[in-house]
Amino acid sequence: MRSSVVRDMFAVTSDPRTISFAGGHPGPEAFPVDELRSITDAIISKYGPAVFQYGSTEGHAPLRRNISALMQETYGLLHDPEDILVTSGSQQALYLLCRVFLNPGDLVITENPTYLGALNIFRSFLADIRTVEQDEEGMNISALEECLAELASGGQKPRFIYAIPSIHNPTGVTMSAERRSGLYDVADRYDIPVIEDDPYGMIRYDGLAVEPLKKLDARGRVIYVGSFSKTVSPGLRTGWIAAQSDIIRKCTIAKQGDDACSVTMAQFIISDFIESGAIYRQIERVKEMYREKRDIMAEALREMIPRASFNIPGGGLFLWVALPEELNAMDLLKKCLERHVAFVPGCNFYTDHGGANMLRLNFSFPSRDRIHEGLVRMAEIVEAELARSGVLN
Numbered sequence: 056m057r058s059s060v061v062r063d064m065f066a067v068t069s070d071p072r073t074i075s076f077a078g079g080h081p082g083p084e085a086f087p088v089d090e091l092r093s094i095t096d097a098i099i100s101k102y103g104p105a106v107f108q109y110g111s112t113e114g115h116a117p118l119r120r121n122i123s124a125l126m127q128e129t130y131g132l133l134h135d136p137e138d139i140l141v142t143s144g145s146q147q148a149l150y151l152l153c154r155v156f157l158n159p160g161d162l163v164i165t166e167n168p169t170y171l172g173a174l175n176i177f178r179s180f181l182a183d184i185r186t187v188e189q190d191e192e193g194m195n196i197s198a199l200e201e202c203l204a205e206l207a208s209g210g211q212k213p214r215f216i217y218a219i220p221s222i223h224n225p226t227g228v229t230m231s232a233e234r235r236s237g238l239y240d241v242a243d244r245y246d247i248p249v250i251e252d253d254p255y256g257m258i259r260y261d262g263l264a265v266e267p268l269k270k271l272d273a274r275g276r277v278i279y280v281g282s283f284s285k286t287v288s289p290g291l292r293t294g295w296i297a298a299q300s301d302i303i304r305k306c307t308i309a310k311q312g313d314d315a316c317s318v319t320m321a322q323f324i325i326s327d328f329i330e331s332g333a334i335y336r337q338i339e340r341v342k343e344m345y346r347e348k349r350d351i352m353a354e355a356l357r358e359m360i361p362r363a364s365f366n367i368p369g370g371g372l373f374l375w376v377a378l379p380e381e382l383n384a385m386d387l388l389k390k391c392l393e394r395h396v397a398f399v400p401g402c403n404f405y406t407d408h409g410g411a412n413m414l415r416l417n418f419s420f421p422s423r424d425r426i427h428e429g430l431v432r433m434a435e436i437v438e439a440e441l442a443r444s445g446v447l448n
Protein backbone atom coordinates (compact mmCIF):
# COMPACT_ATOMS: atom_id res chain seq x y z
CA MET A 56 0.00 0.00 0.00
CA ARG A 57 1.13 3.53 -0.70
CA SER A 58 0.10 6.62 1.15
CA SER A 59 -1.51 9.40 -0.87
CA VAL A 60 0.62 12.53 -1.13
CA VAL A 61 -2.51 14.63 -0.92
CA ARG A 62 -3.53 12.96 2.36
CA ASP A 63 0.07 13.18 3.64
CA MET A 64 0.11 16.89 2.96
CA PHE A 65 -3.17 17.31 4.84
CA ALA A 66 -1.36 18.35 8.05
CA VAL A 67 0.59 21.02 6.16
CA THR A 68 -2.35 22.15 4.07
CA SER A 69 -4.64 22.49 7.07
CA ASP A 70 -2.16 24.93 8.64
CA PRO A 71 -3.95 28.27 8.15
CA ARG A 72 -0.70 29.85 6.98
CA THR A 73 -0.51 27.47 4.03
CA ILE A 74 -2.08 28.46 0.75
CA SER A 75 -3.17 25.12 -0.56
CA PHE A 76 -3.54 24.37 -4.24
CA ALA A 77 -3.07 20.71 -3.32
CA GLY A 78 -6.32 18.95 -2.34
CA GLY A 79 -9.51 18.49 -4.29
CA HIS A 80 -11.42 20.54 -1.74
CA PRO A 81 -14.47 22.54 -2.72
CA GLY A 82 -14.36 26.20 -1.71
CA PRO A 83 -15.76 26.58 1.81
CA GLU A 84 -18.03 29.35 0.49
CA ALA A 85 -19.57 26.82 -1.90
CA PHE A 86 -21.25 24.75 0.80
CA PRO A 87 -24.98 25.43 1.03
CA VAL A 88 -24.77 25.67 4.82
CA ASP A 89 -28.13 27.33 5.48
CA GLU A 90 -30.06 24.98 3.24
CA LEU A 91 -28.33 21.95 4.73
CA ARG A 92 -29.09 23.22 8.23
CA SER A 93 -32.80 23.59 7.53
CA ILE A 94 -32.97 20.21 5.75
CA THR A 95 -31.21 18.59 8.72
CA ASP A 96 -33.69 20.16 11.16
CA ALA A 97 -36.60 19.14 8.97
CA ILE A 98 -35.56 15.52 8.57
CA ILE A 99 -34.90 15.11 12.28
CA SER A 100 -38.35 16.55 13.05
CA LYS A 101 -39.98 14.40 10.41
CA TYR A 102 -38.18 11.07 10.81
CA GLY A 103 -36.81 11.29 14.37
CA PRO A 104 -34.77 8.26 15.45
CA ALA A 105 -34.71 6.71 11.95
CA VAL A 106 -32.15 9.32 10.96
CA PHE A 107 -29.75 7.97 13.60
CA GLN A 108 -30.36 4.29 12.87
CA TYR A 109 -28.38 1.80 10.74
CA GLY A 110 -29.65 1.79 7.20
CA SER A 111 -29.72 -0.83 4.47
CA THR A 112 -26.42 -1.65 2.79
CA GLU A 113 -27.84 -0.75 -0.64
CA GLY A 114 -28.62 2.75 0.62
CA HIS A 115 -31.62 4.80 1.70
CA ALA A 116 -34.33 3.87 -0.85
CA PRO A 117 -35.56 7.46 -1.47
CA LEU A 118 -31.95 8.53 -2.08
CA ARG A 119 -31.49 5.80 -4.68
CA ARG A 120 -34.65 7.00 -6.40
CA ASN A 121 -33.47 10.59 -6.22
CA ILE A 122 -30.03 9.71 -7.62
CA SER A 123 -31.77 7.99 -10.50
CA ALA A 124 -33.88 11.13 -11.04
CA LEU A 125 -30.75 13.32 -10.87
CA MET A 126 -29.00 11.26 -13.56
CA GLN A 127 -32.08 11.42 -15.73
CA GLU A 128 -32.54 15.16 -15.26
CA THR A 129 -28.87 16.00 -15.77
CA TYR A 130 -27.84 13.53 -18.45
CA GLY A 131 -31.07 12.00 -19.74
CA LEU A 132 -29.74 8.74 -18.37
CA LEU A 133 -32.38 6.19 -17.41
CA HIS A 134 -31.22 3.88 -14.67
CA ASP A 135 -33.27 1.70 -12.36
CA PRO A 136 -32.91 2.87 -8.70
CA GLU A 137 -32.67 -0.82 -7.73
CA ASP A 138 -29.39 -0.94 -9.63
CA ILE A 139 -27.82 1.88 -7.66
CA LEU A 140 -25.63 1.31 -4.64
CA VAL A 141 -25.04 4.26 -2.33
CA THR A 142 -21.39 4.37 -1.24
CA SER A 143 -19.35 6.30 1.28
CA GLY A 144 -17.90 8.63 -1.32
CA SER A 145 -16.86 7.52 -4.77
CA GLN A 146 -13.57 6.46 -3.22
CA GLN A 147 -15.40 3.60 -1.55
CA ALA A 148 -17.14 2.82 -4.83
CA LEU A 149 -13.75 2.31 -6.48
CA TYR A 150 -12.58 0.22 -3.55
CA LEU A 151 -15.65 -2.03 -3.64
CA LEU A 152 -15.32 -2.50 -7.38
CA CYS A 153 -11.73 -3.64 -6.88
CA ARG A 154 -12.89 -6.03 -4.13
CA VAL A 155 -15.34 -7.50 -6.60
CA PHE A 156 -13.20 -7.56 -9.74
CA LEU A 157 -9.58 -8.01 -8.71
CA ASN A 158 -7.36 -10.82 -7.56
CA PRO A 159 -3.65 -10.14 -7.00
CA GLY A 160 -1.83 -9.74 -10.29
CA ASP A 161 -4.98 -9.01 -12.32
CA LEU A 162 -4.67 -6.51 -15.11
CA VAL A 163 -6.38 -3.13 -15.12
CA ILE A 164 -6.12 -0.43 -17.74
CA THR A 165 -6.11 3.27 -16.94
CA GLU A 166 -5.36 6.51 -18.68
CA ASN A 167 -1.90 7.92 -18.04
CA PRO A 168 -1.83 10.10 -15.95
CA THR A 169 -4.85 9.37 -13.78
CA TYR A 170 -6.45 10.00 -10.40
CA LEU A 171 -3.91 9.00 -7.79
CA GLY A 172 -6.56 7.83 -5.32
CA ALA A 173 -7.60 5.19 -7.86
CA LEU A 174 -4.01 4.18 -8.54
CA ASN A 175 -3.44 3.69 -4.83
CA ILE A 176 -6.47 1.39 -4.56
CA PHE A 177 -5.39 -0.62 -7.62
CA ARG A 178 -1.91 -0.96 -6.12
CA SER A 179 -3.28 -2.10 -2.77
CA PHE A 180 -5.05 -4.93 -4.62
CA LEU A 181 -1.72 -5.81 -6.26
CA ALA A 182 -3.17 -5.07 -9.68
CA ASP A 183 -0.96 -5.09 -12.73
CA ILE A 184 -1.68 -1.56 -13.99
CA ARG A 185 -1.27 -0.93 -17.72
CA THR A 186 -1.69 2.59 -18.99
CA VAL A 187 -2.86 4.22 -22.18
CA GLU A 188 -1.69 7.68 -23.19
CA GLN A 189 -4.15 10.52 -23.63
CA ASP A 190 -4.12 13.84 -25.43
CA GLU A 191 -6.46 16.82 -25.50
CA GLU A 192 -9.26 14.59 -26.84
CA GLY A 193 -8.83 11.98 -24.14
CA MET A 194 -7.68 8.38 -24.20
CA ASN A 195 -5.82 7.29 -27.33
CA ILE A 196 -8.13 4.58 -28.63
CA SER A 197 -5.66 3.09 -31.12
CA ALA A 198 -3.16 2.72 -28.28
CA LEU A 199 -5.87 1.08 -26.17
CA GLU A 200 -6.67 -1.31 -28.96
CA GLU A 201 -3.00 -2.16 -29.48
CA CYS A 202 -2.59 -2.81 -25.78
CA LEU A 203 -5.64 -5.09 -25.66
CA ALA A 204 -4.61 -6.95 -28.82
CA GLU A 205 -1.14 -7.55 -27.42
CA LEU A 206 -2.55 -8.79 -24.12
CA ALA A 207 -5.05 -11.00 -25.94
CA SER A 208 -2.28 -12.53 -28.05
CA GLY A 209 -0.66 -13.60 -24.78
CA GLY A 210 -3.99 -14.99 -23.53
CA GLN A 211 -4.48 -12.10 -21.10
CA LYS A 212 -7.53 -9.97 -20.48
CA PRO A 213 -7.83 -6.94 -18.18
CA ARG A 214 -10.53 -7.04 -15.51
CA PHE A 215 -11.64 -3.53 -16.37
CA ILE A 216 -10.73 -0.24 -17.98
CA TYR A 217 -10.81 2.68 -15.55
CA ALA A 218 -11.52 6.06 -17.18
CA ILE A 219 -12.48 9.60 -16.23
CA PRO A 220 -14.06 10.74 -19.50
CA SER A 221 -15.43 14.08 -18.27
CA ILE A 222 -13.09 16.73 -16.88
CA HIS A 223 -10.34 14.31 -16.12
CA ASN A 224 -8.37 14.45 -12.88
CA PRO A 225 -5.63 15.64 -13.18
CA THR A 226 -5.60 16.73 -16.85
CA GLY A 227 -8.99 18.48 -17.06
CA VAL A 228 -9.52 16.85 -20.47
CA THR A 229 -12.99 15.83 -21.65
CA MET A 230 -12.96 12.84 -23.95
CA SER A 231 -14.40 13.69 -27.37
CA ALA A 232 -17.62 12.01 -28.54
CA GLU A 233 -15.64 10.07 -31.14
CA ARG A 234 -13.19 8.71 -28.56
CA ARG A 235 -16.06 7.83 -26.22
CA SER A 236 -17.73 5.71 -28.82
CA GLY A 237 -14.32 4.29 -29.76
CA LEU A 238 -13.67 3.34 -26.14
CA TYR A 239 -17.09 1.76 -25.84
CA ASP A 240 -16.71 -0.21 -29.08
CA VAL A 241 -13.25 -1.50 -28.21
CA ALA A 242 -14.31 -2.46 -24.68
CA ASP A 243 -17.34 -4.20 -26.13
CA ARG A 244 -15.32 -6.06 -28.74
CA TYR A 245 -12.86 -7.31 -26.14
CA ASP A 246 -15.64 -7.87 -23.62
CA ILE A 247 -14.15 -5.73 -20.86
CA PRO A 248 -16.14 -3.66 -18.33
CA VAL A 249 -15.44 0.06 -18.15
CA ILE A 250 -15.51 1.96 -14.87
CA GLU A 251 -16.57 5.52 -15.64
CA ASP A 252 -15.52 7.72 -12.72
CA ASP A 253 -17.52 10.94 -12.95
CA PRO A 254 -17.20 13.24 -9.93
CA TYR A 255 -16.80 16.37 -12.10
CA GLY A 256 -19.20 15.88 -15.03
CA MET A 257 -21.99 17.83 -13.33
CA ILE A 258 -19.75 20.82 -12.74
CA ARG A 259 -19.02 21.59 -16.32
CA TYR A 260 -19.15 25.32 -16.96
CA ASP A 261 -18.02 25.63 -20.56
CA GLY A 262 -21.60 25.25 -21.73
CA LEU A 263 -20.97 22.04 -23.68
CA ALA A 264 -23.53 19.28 -23.31
CA VAL A 265 -21.37 16.24 -22.72
CA GLU A 266 -23.06 12.96 -22.02
CA PRO A 267 -21.51 10.26 -19.89
CA LEU A 268 -20.13 7.12 -21.46
CA LYS A 269 -22.88 5.27 -19.63
CA LYS A 270 -25.33 6.86 -22.06
CA LEU A 271 -23.86 4.72 -24.87
CA ASP A 272 -24.19 1.60 -22.82
CA ALA A 273 -26.61 -0.74 -24.53
CA ARG A 274 -25.17 -3.89 -22.98
CA GLY A 275 -24.52 -3.07 -19.33
CA ARG A 276 -20.78 -2.76 -19.88
CA VAL A 277 -20.26 0.60 -18.19
CA ILE A 278 -20.11 0.92 -14.42
CA TYR A 279 -20.91 4.52 -13.59
CA VAL A 280 -19.47 6.00 -10.40
CA GLY A 281 -20.86 9.30 -9.12
CA SER A 282 -20.20 11.56 -6.15
CA PHE A 283 -21.79 14.40 -4.21
CA SER A 284 -18.41 15.52 -2.90
CA LYS A 285 -17.76 18.27 -5.41
CA THR A 286 -21.36 19.38 -5.91
CA VAL A 287 -22.69 19.32 -2.33
CA SER A 288 -20.13 18.32 0.33
CA PRO A 289 -17.23 15.85 0.59
CA GLY A 290 -17.76 15.72 4.36
CA LEU A 291 -21.11 14.00 3.83
CA ARG A 292 -19.13 11.16 2.17
CA THR A 293 -21.81 10.14 -0.26
CA GLY A 294 -21.34 8.68 -3.73
CA TRP A 295 -22.88 5.92 -5.78
CA ILE A 296 -22.40 3.12 -8.26
CA ALA A 297 -24.92 2.71 -11.10
CA ALA A 298 -24.37 -0.59 -12.87
CA GLN A 299 -25.91 -3.86 -13.89
CA SER A 300 -27.75 -5.67 -11.09
CA ASP A 301 -25.24 -8.53 -10.71
CA ILE A 302 -22.40 -6.05 -10.18
CA ILE A 303 -24.48 -4.01 -7.73
CA ARG A 304 -25.32 -7.19 -5.84
CA LYS A 305 -21.65 -8.17 -5.50
CA CYS A 306 -20.57 -4.66 -4.51
CA THR A 307 -23.35 -4.68 -1.90
CA ILE A 308 -21.94 -7.86 -0.40
CA ALA A 309 -18.47 -6.29 -0.40
CA LYS A 310 -19.92 -3.21 1.31
CA GLN A 311 -21.58 -5.35 3.99
CA GLY A 312 -18.10 -6.37 5.09
CA ASP A 313 -16.65 -2.90 4.70
CA ASP A 314 -18.89 -0.42 6.51
CA ALA A 315 -22.33 -2.16 6.53
CA CYS A 316 -24.02 1.03 5.37
CA SER A 317 -23.21 4.64 4.55
CA VAL A 318 -24.03 7.33 7.10
CA THR A 319 -27.82 7.40 7.41
CA MET A 320 -28.17 11.08 8.20
CA ALA A 321 -26.04 12.12 5.24
CA GLN A 322 -28.24 10.03 2.96
CA PHE A 323 -31.45 11.57 4.29
CA ILE A 324 -29.96 15.04 3.85
CA ILE A 325 -28.79 14.50 0.28
CA SER A 326 -32.02 12.78 -0.67
CA ASP A 327 -34.04 15.81 0.42
CA PHE A 328 -31.53 18.15 -1.15
CA ILE A 329 -32.18 16.50 -4.51
CA GLU A 330 -35.92 16.06 -4.08
CA SER A 331 -36.48 19.71 -3.18
CA GLY A 332 -34.63 20.77 -6.33
CA ALA A 333 -32.00 22.58 -4.23
CA ILE A 334 -29.25 20.53 -5.85
CA TYR A 335 -29.88 22.06 -9.27
CA ARG A 336 -29.54 25.59 -7.88
CA GLN A 337 -26.46 24.48 -5.95
CA ILE A 338 -24.79 23.04 -9.05
CA GLU A 339 -25.39 26.32 -10.90
CA ARG A 340 -23.90 28.31 -7.98
CA VAL A 341 -20.85 26.08 -7.79
CA LYS A 342 -20.26 26.33 -11.52
CA GLU A 343 -20.41 30.11 -11.38
CA MET A 344 -17.94 30.26 -8.47
CA TYR A 345 -15.46 27.84 -9.96
CA ARG A 346 -15.55 29.37 -13.41
CA GLU A 347 -14.59 32.68 -11.87
CA LYS A 348 -11.82 31.15 -9.76
CA ARG A 349 -10.50 29.16 -12.72
CA ASP A 350 -10.25 32.36 -14.73
CA ILE A 351 -8.56 34.23 -11.88
CA MET A 352 -5.97 31.49 -11.52
CA ALA A 353 -5.41 31.12 -15.25
CA GLU A 354 -4.91 34.84 -15.71
CA ALA A 355 -2.58 35.18 -12.73
CA LEU A 356 -0.59 32.17 -13.87
CA ARG A 357 -0.17 33.55 -17.40
CA GLU A 358 0.97 36.86 -16.01
CA MET A 359 3.23 35.63 -13.22
CA ILE A 360 4.64 32.37 -14.59
CA PRO A 361 4.58 32.97 -18.35
CA ARG A 362 6.69 29.87 -18.99
CA ALA A 363 3.99 27.65 -17.56
CA SER A 364 1.68 26.12 -20.13
CA PHE A 365 -1.77 24.72 -19.57
CA ASN A 366 -5.16 24.21 -21.16
CA ILE A 367 -8.31 25.76 -19.78
CA PRO A 368 -10.48 22.94 -18.43
CA GLY A 369 -14.19 22.97 -19.25
CA GLY A 370 -15.08 22.54 -15.59
CA GLY A 371 -13.90 20.92 -12.40
CA LEU A 372 -11.46 22.11 -9.79
CA PHE A 373 -7.94 21.98 -11.24
CA LEU A 374 -5.43 23.39 -13.69
CA TRP A 375 -2.91 20.89 -15.04
CA VAL A 376 0.26 22.83 -15.61
CA ALA A 377 3.50 22.07 -17.49
CA LEU A 378 6.65 23.90 -16.41
CA PRO A 379 9.82 24.02 -18.49
CA GLU A 380 11.35 20.55 -18.56
CA GLU A 381 14.42 21.67 -16.64
CA LEU A 382 12.24 22.06 -13.54
CA ASN A 383 11.31 19.27 -11.21
CA ALA A 384 7.96 19.71 -9.47
CA MET A 385 8.96 17.64 -6.41
CA ASP A 386 11.96 19.93 -5.78
CA LEU A 387 9.76 22.92 -6.37
CA LEU A 388 7.21 21.66 -3.87
CA LYS A 389 9.83 21.47 -1.10
CA LYS A 390 10.72 25.09 -1.70
CA CYS A 391 7.09 26.13 -1.99
CA LEU A 392 6.19 24.42 1.29
CA GLU A 393 8.89 26.51 3.02
CA ARG A 394 6.94 29.52 1.78
CA HIS A 395 3.64 27.93 2.83
CA VAL A 396 2.33 27.12 -0.62
CA ALA A 397 1.27 23.57 -1.53
CA PHE A 398 0.34 21.78 -4.77
CA VAL A 399 0.51 18.21 -6.05
CA PRO A 400 3.53 17.35 -8.20
CA GLY A 401 2.34 15.73 -11.42
CA CYS A 402 4.50 12.61 -11.12
CA ASN A 403 2.07 11.28 -8.50
CA PHE A 404 -0.56 10.75 -11.18
CA TYR A 405 1.66 8.58 -13.35
CA THR A 406 2.48 4.92 -12.95
CA ASP A 407 5.81 5.36 -14.75
CA HIS A 408 8.28 8.16 -14.23
CA GLY A 409 6.32 10.69 -16.25
CA GLY A 410 5.20 14.16 -15.31
CA ALA A 411 8.36 15.37 -13.50
CA ASN A 412 7.75 18.95 -14.66
CA MET A 413 3.95 18.83 -14.28
CA LEU A 414 1.85 20.09 -11.40
CA ARG A 415 -1.80 20.10 -10.47
CA LEU A 416 -3.20 23.30 -9.04
CA ASN A 417 -6.56 23.40 -7.29
CA PHE A 418 -8.44 26.68 -7.67
CA SER A 419 -11.73 25.83 -5.94
CA PHE A 420 -10.46 25.90 -2.35
CA PRO A 421 -8.32 29.04 -1.93
CA SER A 422 -9.97 32.45 -1.87
CA ARG A 423 -9.38 34.77 -4.80
CA ASP A 424 -6.78 36.74 -2.80
CA ARG A 425 -4.96 33.63 -1.73
CA ILE A 426 -4.87 32.31 -5.31
CA HIS A 427 -3.09 35.51 -6.18
CA GLU A 428 -0.76 35.50 -3.19
CA GLY A 429 0.10 31.81 -3.62
CA LEU A 430 1.04 32.34 -7.24
CA VAL A 431 3.17 35.36 -6.36
CA ARG A 432 5.18 33.14 -4.03
CA MET A 433 5.33 30.28 -6.52
CA ALA A 434 6.42 32.61 -9.31
CA GLU A 435 9.39 33.87 -7.25
CA ILE A 436 10.48 30.31 -6.58
CA VAL A 437 10.02 29.27 -10.22
CA GLU A 438 12.06 32.27 -11.38
CA ALA A 439 14.87 31.42 -8.98
CA GLU A 440 14.83 27.78 -10.07
CA LEU A 441 14.85 28.72 -13.74
CA ALA A 442 17.80 31.02 -13.17
CA ARG A 443 19.59 28.28 -11.23
CA SER A 444 18.99 25.71 -13.95
CA GLY A 445 20.28 28.10 -16.58
CA VAL A 446 17.00 28.45 -18.49
CA LEU A 447 16.92 32.20 -17.98
CA ASN A 448 20.55 32.77 -18.97
Ligand SMILES: Cc1ncc(COP(=O)(O)O)c(C=O)c1O
Nearest residue numbers: 079144145146170224282284294
Ligand atom coordinates in the same frame (compact mmCIF):
# COMPACT_ATOMS: atom_id res chain seq x y z
C1 LIG B 1 -11.54 11.22 -10.18
C2 LIG B 1 -11.93 11.07 -8.74
N1 LIG B 1 -12.55 9.96 -8.34
C3 LIG B 1 -12.93 9.78 -7.08
C4 LIG B 1 -12.70 10.75 -6.12
C5 LIG B 1 -13.11 10.48 -4.71
O1 LIG B 1 -14.06 11.39 -4.28
P1 LIG B 1 -15.12 11.12 -3.11
O2 LIG B 1 -14.74 9.85 -2.42
O3 LIG B 1 -15.02 12.30 -2.23
O4 LIG B 1 -16.44 10.99 -3.79
C6 LIG B 1 -12.04 11.93 -6.48
C7 LIG B 1 -11.74 12.96 -5.47
O5 LIG B 1 -11.10 13.94 -5.69
C8 LIG B 1 -11.66 12.10 -7.83
O6 LIG B 1 -11.04 13.20 -8.25
